Amino acid sequence: MANCQLVIPNSSNSTEININGFGKTITFKALTYSYFEENRYSDLIDEFNKYSKDNNLDIYIQLNALSPKNSSLHTSDYASTVDLLLQKKSNKYDIYIYNFIFSQKYGPYLMDLKELLTEEEINQYNPKYLSSSYYDNKLVGIPLRLEYNILYYNELLLNKYQKEVPKTWDELIETAKFIINEESKINNTIIGYNGMCPDSETGTTSLFDFLYSFRNTVDSPFPEINSPELKNALVKLKQIKNEISNEELFSMSTINIYFDLFNDKSLFIKYVNREDDASVFNYKIDKSFKMGILPGNKENISGSSIWADNIGITNFISDEKKEKANIVMSYLTSKENQRKLILKFKSYSAITSLYKDEKICKEIDCHFFEKNQFFVRPTNNYSNYEQYSEQFRHYIYDYLFKNVDLDKTIKYIDDITKVHYVKISTEESSVGLIMTIIASILIFIIILYSIFLLYKNIIDYFIIYPVDFWFLSIFGIIIILTVCFVEIGKITVIKCFLKELLISIGFTFNTIPILYKLIIDYPNENKLFKWIINNRYKFLLCFMIIIIIFIINQNYQVENVIVRNGENFQICNSKTIIGKIFFFAKYYYKLIIIFLCLILVIKEINNVETQYEISALYPNIFIDTFYIIISYIKEYIKFNNCIYLFILNGGLHILFSISNWAFLIYLGTIMINTNGKNDKPKINVKDAKFSIKTSVYDNSKSKNESFTDNKEEYITNITSIQSTQI
Numbered sequence: 001m002a003n004c005q006l007v008i009p010n011s012s013n014s015t016e017i018n019i020n021g022f023g024k025t026i027t028f029k030a031l032t033y034s035y036f037e038e039n040r041y042s043d044l045i046d047e048f049n050k051y052s053k054d055n056n057l058d059i060y061i062q063l064n065a066l067s068p069k070n071s072s073l074h075t076s077d078y079a080s081t082v083d084l085l086l087q088k089k090s091n092k093y094d095i096y097i098y099n100f101i102f103s104q105k106y107g108p109y110l111m112d113l114k115e116l117l118t119e120e121e122i123n124q125y126n127p128k129y130l131s132s133s134y135y136d137n138k139l140v141g142i143p144l145r146l147e148y149n150i151l152y153y154n155e156l157l158l159n160k161y162q163k164e165v166p167k168t169w170d171e172l173i174e175t176a177k178f179i180i181n182e183e184s185k186i187n188n189t190i191i192g193y194n195g196m197c198p199d200s201e202t203g204t205t206s207l208f209d210f211l212y213s214f215r216n217t218v219d220s221p222f223p224e225i226n227s228p229e230l231k232n233a234l235v236k237l238k239q240i241k242n243e244i245s246n247e248e249l250f251s252m253s254t255i256n257i258y259f260d261l262f263n264d265k266s267l268f269i270k271y272v273n274r275e276d277d278a279s280v281f282n283y284k285i286d287k288s289f290k291m292g293i294l295p296g297n298k299e300n301i302s303g304s305s306i307w308a309d310n311i312g313i314t315n316f317i318s319d320e321k322k323e324k325a326n327i328v329m330s331y332l333t334s335k336e337n338q339r340k341l342i343l344k345f346k347s348y349s350a351i352t353s354l355y356k357d358e359k360i361c362k363e364i365d366c367h368f369f370e371k372n373q374f375f376v377r378p379t380n381n382y383s384n385y386e387q388y389s390e391q392f393r394h395y396i397y398d399y400l401f402k403n404v405d406l407d408k409t410i411k412y413i414d415d416i417t418k419v420h421y422v423k424i425s426t427e428e429s430s431v432g433l434i435m436t437i438i439a440s441i442l443i444f445i446i447i448l449y450s451i452f453l454l455y456k457n458i459i460d461y462f463i464i465y466p467v468d469f470w471f472l473s474i475f476g477i478i479i480i481l482t483v484c485f486v487e488i489g490k491i492t493v494i495k496c497f498l499k500e501l502l503i504s505i506g507f508t509f510n511t512i513p514i515l516y517k518l519i520i521d522y523p524n525e526n527k528l529f530k531w532i533i534n535n536r537y538k539f540l541l542c543f544m545i546i547i548i549i550f551i552i553n554q555n556y557q558v559e560n561v562i563v564r565n566g567e568n569f570q571i572c573n574s575k576t577i578i579g580k581i582f583f584f585a586k587y588y589y590k591l592i593i594i595f596l597c598l599i600l601v602i603k604e605i606n607n608v609e610t611q612y613e614i615s616a617l618y619p620n621i622f623i624d625t626f627y628i629i630i631s632y633i634k635e636y637i638k639f640n641n642c643i644y645l646f647i648l649n650g651g652l653h654i655l656f657s658i659s660n661w662a663f664l665i666y667l668g669t670i671m672i673n674t675n676g677k678n679d680k681p682k683i684n685v686k687d688a689k690f691s692i693k694t695s696v697y698d699n700s701k702s703k704n705e706s707f708t709d710n711k712e713e714y715i716t717n718i719t720s721i722q723s724t725q726i
Contacts, residue, residue: 025058026324032097032309033066033078040345041065041097041144047340048331059324061095079386082106089316095328100132100141100308101201101379101386107135110312114139116326117333124335129350132379133310141310142333145341146348148304148374149196149209149294152262152269156288157183157190165292166268167299169213169236176244176267192244194261195237196255196270197397202390203303204641205377206270207396210237212303212375213296223374225414231406232297238400247401262286270294272307273348293371302373308350326455359699376584382417387562391416394564412565419566421490421559422646431643437651439484442654446481446661469513469536472662476509477657496556496572503631503653504547504586510594510660511624514617518600543593550586555579561639569642583635590628597621623659627652 032041039152045063052059066078082096086109098106114122122130133141153165155479161179163211166172176192183190190695196206214233215223223229241250252260254272261269263286274293311332313325321552331337339360346364392413399409422432446696450471479502486499516536519529532539559573574583601617630652639645 006704025060026321027060027062028094028321028324028328029065029092030061030065030095030097031066031082031093040341040347041363043344044144044332044337044341047337048240048328050380051331055140057324057327059327061328064093065304079105086110086314089314091316091318092342093314094317094321095313096313097144097309098141099201100143100310101377101389103133103135103140103310104380104383104385106312107140109314109316110135110138110140111315111317111325112138112140113142113312113329116329117142118314118330118636121330121333124347124353125350126352128376129306129308132308132376136378141312142329143308143350144311144333144338145309145345146350147272147307148348148372149206150304151292152271152289153292154264154267154288155290156264157267167293169240169295169297172268172295173240173244179267180244180270188266191249191250191261191266192258193240194252194266194270195241195245195250196254196257197250197393197400199251199393199397200253201389202272203219203397205307205392207237207393208305208377209270209294209303210377211330212305212373213294213301213591215303218301218373222378225410225417229297231410234396234406234409235400236297237396241400249401263290264288289367293368303375304372306374306376324539344451366701383560388416391562391564415563415567418568419490420569420642422488422642424488429643434486435484435646435654439481439650442657442661444479446474446478449665466513466516466536469516470664472509472540473513474661476506476511477510477661479506480653481657483653486651487646488496491558491570491572493556493558493572496558497551499572500556500586501547501551504551504590505544507590507624507627508540508543508547508593509516511590511597512543514620515597515600517617518597520605521604522600523604546589550582550589553578553582554586555582561642566640567642569645571645587628587632590624590675594621594625594628620660620663623656623663627656640683653705 029043042063044066045061049074050059051057054333078607079099079102081103082098083105085092086106096106096110122139122142129143129146130139133139135145151304157179158175159678161182163175163179163302164171168177172193176190180190180192197203211230211233212222213652214229214236215221216229223233233389241247257271269289293302294304308345311329313329317325335351335354338351339354339357342349342354343363348364348369352370354360355369360366377385382388393406395409395412395416398404399406420428422429422435424432424436424437426433483499483502486495486502489495516532516539517534522529555574555576555578556572557575558570559575561569561571563569597617601621634648634652639648
């Protein structure tokens, strides 16, 4: 026998329901938030539990209804709490009642209600009001009630001056200015209009209302950001604020609007059509105020944004709950229960067929609801609508209250939804084209010079590396330069991987020849070094395998960088734990190579036989170290402009490439000039120790036997050259 209990914390309407029956009772835990002590959905839950008991369903819903009375959470805090619970896949709650604007944020964690409800049950809801409740083609919420903004007007003042209810914003301004002026003659200060633009989602909805009312026809879509209609709307809104209102009235919260403006001192008030506020607040709106349609730029064109409380169920509930979830959702979203909510709270439903019900239309003005021209905010167009909404209203508020230039404001708004990136075209910036030209010219010069060395048959006199590793180093430099091309254009996950792959390969190709050179010159016998000298390609392959392991475990994602009063752009980021581990590992890998080079340089610097060559490697090592350090530091700098980031990245790649190439050419030039003086025998790299073949070391020879002979020959030649110079 089960004994379950429903508790609404600190609520005067708290109830207890006992369910006694045979079998196991499945408990669904629900969470909601309300400004009011009396929660709108407590009766709905009570009735379900009674229905379940009467029909032996063995299902029970426990509702936790948070409010300012029993919790320190505000609306935004509640949204964050729900988000945190869902991200953690917490089983603390199974059902959430949430603001529909968070459908995209919560969507990944909520069940597809198309799997729980029949097509008939879903189709009874107006598809327009369901449009923002989809995530990735999943229906993740059903609206339990609707709210919308309307215009309240002081009928006594309008009748006093024989004025009609305005149908356009120009009429509203004209009427308000006239009545304010006339009332001032009898020392009566009248508030013309409030605007309802607080710094909250309420302000965003109010702005959407106004902008939507400036479309050309009733059937026209929301005005484009760069359209004349939107520009005219902002100019008109500022005119209203300046001529019949002020910043304080525009910024007033909904609570203050309700308590402070509904009196004989106000003419027009914009507010939510929430008729149950009077009973909840125990404060009735002055009877002189009547409800009207919000005006528009033209007659018969208006706009009002819809609010909705959605109900959704998590997709990580237990299997036994999933089997019962359809019963729960079917009951809570049924047409009959929507009807009950309307009758008790005078709220509005997304089941528009209910407005044909005579009993309902006696409680609410069905005709008034149908006359409104509703706009559903495009919440499902943005992965983070909350962030978009905040920026959207702040840009407009800066124009309204801080006199920011209108054209700048429109550009800022347009940039919210745009992702900027560097292009080869010069429409926005010539940086992409310039960087492409520089990188292309450098690659061309490097390739041309290498061909020249081959053509002149003097490549063998570049004795600092084996010939093949010298070309490997050149190839690494070219690869780094090609990263400049990858940086251009829209960022994608593939580009993120490709960019890191090219950088890692280019760096490895450029530094491994240095390490190999130092290993060759190491004076002491070492089995590992002997194997490396005999198997330099296998040695290189080991590093390539390490690079591939690092890259494939990076788990790159494209992250949007939102810039206030600027241009948004994207970066490559890896937020997973494994991705972060390998992010640090790739830098440690590069630093370890440099560290090994430095250790060998220190050990070999005093070796008279190779002192000159080893000293010459210092600049190359320092260049590579600088490149690693700056690249690492760059990852922690927050950029607010994709151009600056592109210039820094491209500049690093070009500086690295030019420095390393110039270093190789400098050494090669010195060797050519030195070897060619006074008809001394030329030191051909094929005859010197640096053209070491695996066949040099066989089972019958040791390192000292084969390597020392060549070394002595080399020293003799170098000594001869130095004597000539003296």
